[in-house]
């Protein structure tokens with residue numbers, strides 16, 4: 025059909041009209057959204073808001089923009105801003121429209137309470153985690169208790185004591201592998217330690233270790249993919265729907281970079297397979313060769329909806345990722361300082377030798393004996409302090425109580441109420457530099473943990489926040505200490521005297537930004553060493 029001139033003019037007018045209408049609609053939506061946000065910001069700033077009495081920057085009280093800017097645009101730098109806010113506004117500050125931050129260790133037992141006092145997690149904090157439906161990622165107090173109970177038994181002191189021979193053996197394998205680098209080029213020690221901690225937790229939790237220490241070289245390992253996943257935390261906090269894309273990644277696992285593929289394969293393929301096999305074994309009463317983390321979850325009184333394969337796989341994966349980076353980074357920080365200050369290493373070795381450990385011996389004193397050594401314990405505490413564990417704030421909310429803070433600021437008494445349900449948190453990266461508790465806080469000084477009788481100083485111990493506190497503190501403190509005591513003792517006796525730092529300075533172990541865990545300057549190449 026041939027169109028007339030009138031028709032094409034009419035089409036053009038309708039076309040322009042269509043475009044204008046679409047633009048108008050989009051503009052109206054944008055204007056409505058902007059008006060809504062302005063009204064919301066006005067409410068956040070008004071005396072009507074339940075947090076209006078808490079001091080802090082006005083922009084942070086009005087909107088999440090400062091947090092978005094520092095954590096997403098600048099990459100994990102809001103904790104530093106929060107630290108600076110405390111210097112201006114005091115120990116209690118409002119850091120965003122719905123959250124308060126505290127910098128007073130004396131209030132920590134109220135925020136991280138135990139003994140039947142309910143503590144939820146902040147929903148915004150959990151939104152950044154891919155590991156939804158895990159204990160770690162659970163907002164509600166009661167549901168968290170239900171999910172944590174079977175795991176807590178698995179990580180009890182008596183269970184970990186039974187694991188000691190295995191950790192001893194792994195510590196020696198780590199030393200063998202490090203010594204085999206003798207005369208070779210420099211390598212990344214952080215990655216080597218991560219292979220040790222990954223083998224320990226994977227062997228214990230899944231019945232079969234990932235075997236990174238017995239493989240040639242240090243790659244692939246679990247550190248790189250864990251860091252890659254954690255880098256998304258702040259983006260997901262602002263765009264939480266994106267985390268659901270992760271569930272489709274199993275389809276493309278063969279095309280992903282090797283280390284990212286490793287995470288996806290574990291989470292989406294290998295762990296669900298193990299769980300299904302374990303479920304089948306339980307149905308046939310087959311006794312597993314050794315306990316795994318799945319047995320207590322499947323045999324517990326968890327309701328059936330909590331025992332789905334996908335949820336259990338995520339829970340197991342959370343344990344794997346929480347158990348590797350924290351402990352290995354603490355070991356790396358300790359190693360750096362011992363190599364940088366040889367008199368501390370000498371002192372530590374002397375203590376170990378006096379306790380009966382042989383110079384080149386592969387047999388260490390028992391974990392319980394090592395725990396009695398004051399200087400070894402002090403070195404570990406100081407390493408935990410300067411490695412922070414989780415550097416970012418870990419907020420809690422009290423759904424059933426209003427919290428009352430009483431303290432002092434600028435020599436005046438202050439008092440604030442934190443209304444029920446509102447998140448309030450503390451950050452290890454800030455607390456561990458409280459100069460009142462840890463004078464010269466950036467320096468590595470193990471002696472600060474000991475008094476003149478070589479006993480631990482209680483007031484200093486109270487300042488350590490590495491494992492968090494209360495009902496949601498780290499579930500695997502026993503395992504972490506077991507790895508640190510045995511790993512460090514073996515290293516100090518057999519490897520550290522032959523280890524040299526390579527192009528590594530204090531900057532390479534100093535917190536610069538965070539992605540839950542602390543990160544050093546982006547240009548850093550981690551702790552690199554050679555072996556004589």
Ligand code: HEM
Nearest residue numbers: 159160346347350351413414418490491492498499500504
């Ligand atoms: C130096 C070593 C470690 C440090 C500093 C550390 C630190 C922490 C912190 C601060 C939390 C609380 C996080 C929050 O409040 O959101 C936590 C929770 C947790 N950690 Fe650790 N951790 C360490 C080792 C381990 C190990 C070896 C494992 C694994 C076996 C592990 C498994 C977990 C789990 C499962 C949770 C969640 C507990 C819950 O929500 O109930 N951690 N850890």
